[in-house]
Amino acid sequence: MTNYFRTFRPATPLAWLLPVAVSLGLLGGAAQASAAPAADKPRPGGTLTTIIQPEPVILTSALNSAAPTGFFSANVFDGLIEYDNDFKLRPALAERWEISKDSKTLTFHLRPNVKWHDGKPFTSADVKWTLENVWKKLHPRNQILFGKVTQVDTPDALTVVLRFSEPSLAVLSSLNSNGAQVLPRHLYEGTDILDNPYNNKPVGTGPFVFKEWSKGNYIVLERNPNYWDKGKPYLDKIIFKVIPDASARAAALEKGEAQYAPFNPVPLKDAQRLAQLPSLKLETRGYDWLSPWLFMDVNVDRPYFKDVRVRQALAHAIDLNALNKVVWFGFGKPAVSPVVSTLGQFFNGNVPRYPYDPARAEALLDAAGLKRGADGNRLKVQIDYLPYGDDYKRSAEYIRQALKRVGVDVTVRTQDTPTYTRRVYGDRDFDLAVVWFAGFADPLVGVTRAYRADTVGKNIPWSNGSGYRGDEANKLIDQAQGSPSQAERVELFKKFQSVVQSDLPSVPLLELRFFTVQSAQLRDTVSGVDQVYASLKHAWFAVPPGGSATVATAGKADAAR
Template sequence: MLHTRLLRSLLGAATLLIAGAAATAPATAAAPTPGGTLTTIIQPEPVILTSALNTAAPTGFFSANVFDGLVEYDNDFKLKPALAERWEFSKDGKTLTFYLRRGVKWHDGKPFTSADVKWTLENVWKKIHPRNQILYGKVTSTDTPDDYTVVIHFSEPSLAVLSSLNSNGAQVLPKHLYEGTDILNNPYNNKPIGTGPFVFKEWSRGNYITLERNPEYWDKGKPYLDKIVFKVVPDAGARAAALEKGEAQYAPFSPVPLKDAERLAKLPSLKLETRGYEWLSPWLFVDINLDRPYFKDLRVRQALAYAIDRNAFNKVVWYGFGKPADSPVVSTLKQFHTSDVPQYGFDPKKAEALLDEAGLKRGADGTRLKINLDYLPYGDDFKRSGEFIRNSLKRVGIEVNVRAQDTPTYTKRVYGDRDYDLSVVWFAGFADPLVGVTRAYWSDSVGKNIPWSNGSGYRSAEADKLISQAQGSASQSERIALFKKLQQQVQTDLPSLPLLEMHFFTVQSSNLKDAVAGVDQVYGSLKNAWFDSGAKVAANPAAPQR
């Protein structure tokens, strides 16, 4: 178990209010020193390298270094210019205009223009992106009066758009390489051409992905690093060893066994960082496949909820790196979150009674039902989550077979074939529920093989109505009320079981400076990062020889 002082330091930034100011990084006294290779750990290996088409965490972590967003976010959630130098909403909230940066080039030398934004919005954000389908669902037309102006017209206001305009939320693809192609199978998905600070060089599957400095980047003087190597290290113990030995200098998303965090934090060569996750608002939950006959009965879904001790789950599986969740909207999103929803405290006796009422009696061997559980293959913590749930449900007579697989098999099984009973997964809720939460409940995405969308198969006319109203309301107070009603609705219908508000941390070398530049850093680029020349840069044998 982690030392109390360490635990507090790790969780400090994660408990900041999303509506408040995040901790601002102290100013660096020394001027950035250019040069050097950063080896970072990426786990699991991405399925695809373009987050415009897949919003999985590994893809987002990598992809922001190759692509820019229309804006960036600083440490206080304020918007900063990126591909868009400025922007403005009309008074009625129905027209959003972007004025793009001039002179930006794609990595193949072609100019970046408004045509790229228009094409991506109409063909990717509205049709494929699991979050942006809702955000841009009310777009009626997009005008490009010139190469550097994009005018988006909405049938109703879309206030949430500005909360997701970074590279992860609004990644722009090059029209000249995608137009007229099979977008999901375009070869540039895995050898990406972006406008960002680093240029893609090589993907040795199962080993590493290499990026090199973009010498023509629009943000002059940046990036400082010459190269980034994203090294695939599946074993958690090996990740800890690589960081300790200096073979890797940066690893996000709680990369080491939680029990090892205290030991690593004491090493002078390493530090643990909690900033850079505030934008995510992550929560972990269990999706229930509502197409299964036995899960169509609400009493069975309620029994699942009562059978799981969320407090013990947080302590035993996640070592306290979280907070038991009572809603899909995490409590740090104070203006949107509500606890005024049906609650399902740990009560195995109530779970057993509900299963009896539903006709799922214990058999001679004590078993009521046999099901499969698939967990997100992102490491041992998720495996142990599945095992904890298996043990919890066994106590009430439900036998659970925990299945392991790679990420492509998992996403196809859950979001495409729907060949599962329960799945353990985490989503980022982001700064507005319309961006990250509603995708888990919107019926339009069911069965379309869109990862990180509605995996439960939940279809509710009332929930869809609330989502649509929140999407089109010009009143923030009205949107807040609608999202609270949505929480009440989904926690009554219970298509999924929120278990944990997640608290992530990053392990990095002490001499790596300015690696956190905003509240969305884990989904932002490392263009500001540099190695302190006054300290010895760790050896980097993990980097491939070229």
């Protein structure tokens, strides 16, 4: 399995960000931090205050794949496996695993003596129940990923055997806590899963135990003293602080009130200044597994967007290079396809393209019968943006200005995350929507969910928002899911990209380049390519906040604050 999984490794991981970082001076703080002598070994103790923005809607990634939930919940839950910094699989809840020669049987051998945070034993029954009741029925990515599982056998408490009707090779790329989070059967079985109170006071097997959620303020986790990975975690406590204002987040990091913040937490224009401070550093690792891309969903159920020429006109009207430079300060790359270019084996650079060409956009709108009126407008629509920060709002405002030039009058609409997801994925009460998805290491895991017809209007966040129901595209997805040949899957996905870029239900905008801002005294925050969706069990302070290295011992770190 390990050798197979390495075929998913993106081409030249992180190489894309180095020129950007150098040109903006973003490595200054990191370089200064690296000049300081490193401690010989991890020091236990201390409280880490991290920024989580926006506040999660739910605390369990098994039921909601939003980024804030994923960032938080991996500290409470373990996956069956973990990933290292080279995309290799390493044991977690599963000590080892085997796949049959026909790729239709996957067997996990679970770690013994693992306990849920309430003291109950973790067993194969938990995995079986979660797969059958959550992954296959409720999870926006796993419904297709585990859709070909016809039977789950549990011959004993520590063995789980998955039997597939067809090979599902992409499963190998999504077995961590974010991709395949296991829930405690004894707390969920027989309940309304989506309304279970433990969704917001989670009980996991992970390195940290949930203690408190003060909504609108903070979430507190404390060290799990009975964690199976002996000696970890090093930190005594993690406080996830909710700070909606971007300038306030920058100030909290600069003052040392927070020591860790992922997903471009500060205004991009402030990143260079903060990176130069000796107390902070920018960390660009830990996002490789995500393969994130920014795109604009077009509601194809709207009469004026049913015509592909109108959708093509929207694409031609947006200057992606300018969007990247003006809005994202170079922390991106114009997108060609919904599959990002760093996924080298899957990426198709020969898809239909829509270069910036306002004249072409106007001609297409004329041909579609949308003539300019007396006020100069052809069409009035609304655009909703993912409420994850100013970058997304400014993206919507940039698109508004771009479309105005070709006679499309756009109103930018603001709302909270629950309203946004219900509007786009449930009620479908929108025209255009700006959002980002993680494509992950295999298109079947993260990309195809944006195009599958069977999720339209089912209020499944981060699925098919455009309402696209392309028969050919869905056929290609199904074929790729069941193919036992990786070479065949690659060709099917390349054809899929050509089809969806011809139909254009969604307009790819940018391949995103995220960064984390953290204290220069915080060590080992990155242990794998999926770090932002993995736990901080390896993290430790060389010098704790408000204290000295000599007091950073277990049980005393809080007193040093």
